[in-house]
Amino acid sequence: MIVYLLKKVVLMLVYLVKSKKGMRITAPNDLSWFLLIFPLIFQVISGATDSIEAGKSIRDGETIVSSGGKFELGFFSPGNSRNRYVGMWFKNITVTTVVWVANRDLPLTDNLGVLKLIQPGILVLLNVTNGTVWSSNASRAVENPVAQLLESGNLVVRDGNDHDGQENLLWQSFDHPTDTYLPGMSLGWNFVTGKETYLSSWKSNDDPGTGEFSFHLDPTGYPQLLIRKGSAVQSRIGPWNGIRFPGPPNPKEDPTYSLTFMMDDEKVYYRSDSVDGSFVSRYTINQSGVSQRWTWVDRTRGWVLYFSLPADICDTYNLCGSFGSCNVGSSPSCECLDRFVPKDPDGWVRADWSNGCVRRTNLSCQGDVFLKYSGIKLPDAQRSWNKATMTLDECRQECLRNCSCTAYTQLDINKGNGCLIWYEDQLIDIRTMTQDGQAIYIRMAASEADSGGKKREVVLIASLVSVMGVVLSGLSLFLCLWKIRKNDSKLSKLGKYKCDEKHPDLPFFNLSVILKATNHFSQSNKLGEGGFGPVYKGVLEEGQEIAVKRLSKESRQGLDELKTELIFIAKLQHRNLVKILGCCIQGDESMLIYEYMPNKSLDVILFDQTKSRLLDWPKRFHIINGIARGLLYLHQDSRLRIIHRDLKAGNILLDAEMNPKISDFGLARSFGGNQTEAQTLHVVGTYGYMSPEYAVEGLFSIKSDVFSFGVLVLEIVSGKRNRGFSHSDHSLNLLGHAWKLYKEGRSLELVDASLDHKIYSPEVVRSIQVGLLCVQQNPEDRPTMSSVVLMLGNEGEIPQAKKPGFFTERDVLASQNSSSTDAANSRNEVTITMPEPR
Template structure:
């Protein structure tokens, strides 16, 4: 390619982006409202109703649909056959605005045949198309999960290949309309607009997490019938807990292997995102201090995650129970603390991706039959690549009482925000008290503030759980309190990395003196956005709340 051609191509892309921004910024009709027809719905001006379901789909809620509330979108008549992908096929749909690319991935080097094969190889892939319809139609773009924000347009010949089970191929119906519309082409402009659209949306709205991580998932897929049998049809007697993700059930497979099954709640607003995130992130993570994902089940509207079963439930079940906490002597608590530290170090440094958990808490640390600690629940996790060490978000998620101040107030997260949560956990394990809701008759501080006051007064050992008093390991406890305080220092740059923390636990070298921690309280309001706190615990109950975070600056 000569310089003139290259310059001309760059000009074309810039112009395309400008045109798309102009086009997308001016709502012109009802179909310009984002997500009007929900997932797998097609908005068609002139039709009655304006929202239609794709071929092979039906309204998820007939009652709402008939009342012109289409926000729930459409669901498949028949599920895909993820165990035998050769049974699935595709239908061609043209004359559409391409779906929202939030859950998409592009590959410029693939041809259309390779793109089709790649989509069929992944159970989450719902559609594919050429990413460049100029010339030979090279490039591939794949969509994962529900297809959002689609409408009929009179200017595009771009083809979307929509995945269908064999039972639906070749069918058609009066109301459930096959979206196959032949329209007049306006030449190369449609291709330029599509490329500009993809370029613009990719820059302004990056795909959530890492869709490419679904490649070569190597995760066993279970039949729904197998899981129904294992859980006795999701019997309430087998229910282990309820999280933001949905209910969790105990089960037993035919080989007597015990499992914990997370079942995506159909009413969960965040569950689908968490489900995808959790599968994508931890399918290949292997560490003794992480809960192991055994497989998943995707059949119809059922989406299930199958984990190894943890017979001793979660850490908070023990340390916050007046009777059960006595079962954890100091040696067991120290073992649990060190296991959590090793698991976090693996996520931050030794795994393929740098993973920020963002919801580390006592309820998300599970205990096996030997009381070894294992980190669970990666629905809120974020990944970093290369040299990236921090990020920010407008949607703060996590659990009040464990969030670092810079994350709660400004949406800034990093490995140091996980370190802060770990420090809170250390103090909770030592004291047997929750940071949130802590009360002491001598002051109005929370647990972190109380620990800081005792440290400065030289009375740090007063923090330890009453059932540990008299232990011969007081020097080790004191060192752990100091490490915990170092981890919850207000400024992220003052907190140690997890690699340093692991070394601190394993050595007797002197430690730095901690600086003031970041304090959280409900009494001093700070102006900030609402924080969505949810959990998808594998083994224990939790609640989904919306709370306003407040921050108290240390004096």
């Protein structure tokens, strides 16, 4: 460590000398250089090190630093607490991030604590009276013990005479984690000692004591990852499939990590190692029971959320009961597996799925069959049996021999072998998965399988259909020619932006493909309906999920909106804009095909008291930033300067990782050259999000989109709609309420009550202020989206906001609605939303 610091000092001195010789380098003044160099010189002189030798100690105010300067260990006080703890944090990261705490449940009440290494190799934390507050243990005694902070973030006690041996450590902090997992750490069980290594949450941001939530590798049955609240399971990932623990939140293989899973009679553990040592990452479980993986981004100087569990409602453990499957893309989210029916039909209607489903045909044991169910997260494996040497066929035979065997599957998809069997007639915590889903074979009555008699019936029906087909062929040909002419007429209205098989940006989908994908537009596949028409979920033959926006025959302006979306979306490519996959214009049908967003639109989750709990503050801030970047692309970075004109929570779609995607460009307009403003006599959009100048005068510009964004920000922070907002103390809308709190210095009172936002308070306050800047009355006062992105990502000074537009919006709307103008309506009020049971 001393050599490392000396190198830094030498480099700075060389830089200073060169600048004094008149070289073309702009250097600070001598005092600035001294202030920069002095702390480094002090560290060298004071003997800063990564170790504590036997008989030595560090006192409150002193630290040790790992050899590469990545981690630091010393005394600290969390949050607003005055208690003192020995802990470890990232040294060179500007945001103080504690990753381990020694005396988490036994705090010191003063700054007189001492951390000391004593024989035979035990770390002890002593208070002012020399009483032991906390201590490690030693697996054996050595003559020359050394406590060393490694660059991995592992505090180890080792034999000082064994410089290279990391296998025979006396003690290591990696065996006693708190709420944070670091690369190289192993989670699991040592069956010989009975010791489990697991994560447990802090009690609060001010108290690192052991909280009520924990993250485990559970070896019961077959290993899987569990989040528990006390002893109750909250969420589950797994079981291990030979490559990873499949299922949310990280279905894809991560190239930044190498994964290891080990299981034998003595131990079972899971470990991930960073492929690139410069890649800074951590995995945590917080006080709300949410496990999250964070990565550090030097460019933004902040932590970025990589994934989170639970990520959606389907991560709730056993939400749908036995033989029920959760599908975040359907409404309701729970559905029975094929050939199963609700055990409590009345409860199912009330969205009480706890009783699950039962087979529609009872088992008889003799003659039962196994039906394959694909694309699912495997059921809870706590009560399963496994054998690694079996083939899949041997697994099936084993299951057939035992009438209590419910289901089986392949254990190791990497090696293509192994057997995993469920014996209890309860398969719980199943969910539909678009990626990483596996197949399971479930025991069913023989009558549920296709029999020979049914096949003969199919052959007979097919013959009759063939005869009818010959008779109707002439009529079909005539109708086909007539539709082609009609179709050509419709396509001509779309000009050069019609979709066809030759268009490189917008592939053509045949109507038969869409009909098959959506099950002929069945009601069960309907996601919602907007001004354009209904939207359906579909699954293509190759397994890709799609969303199909179908032009309603009753839609007067639908063809114009379709043309607008074709013009714009086909030319736009950005991670925060919804991606169009193609279109289908055939006969009377006109459709746009999009990527499917499993978490629907933002309003579905944000304004629902139960679902909104899935959106903690990091997720909400991630959504705010994503929308901002998407708008910046539309306004400035795209080939066209595009004004969306209908930005709202219902037009923000969320993918599986809660990444926001701006959708519905049917009302959008483009500007060319230096044009920044336009006017229309036909105001369209959604009240509550419209800027004053657009709603009243028909003037729209990039600043009208900025206004809509500001409304969205305040809605995301508060969890409340702007329209319909009410408060017992006043009659203001959400904008007025936010402005009132802002003027009184009480902005944090705007925050959704379900959020634990204290640790993020500066970020929350900054977001509220940015939102208020965006909704200012005068368009010229509002920032551009480039400024918004900068303000959200930096901690510098932000301008003070002025009074918002539509300060008392409800009164304005009441008077405008009475005048019966076109502006009172939105043709795009609903995008893709979930029909909710009433």
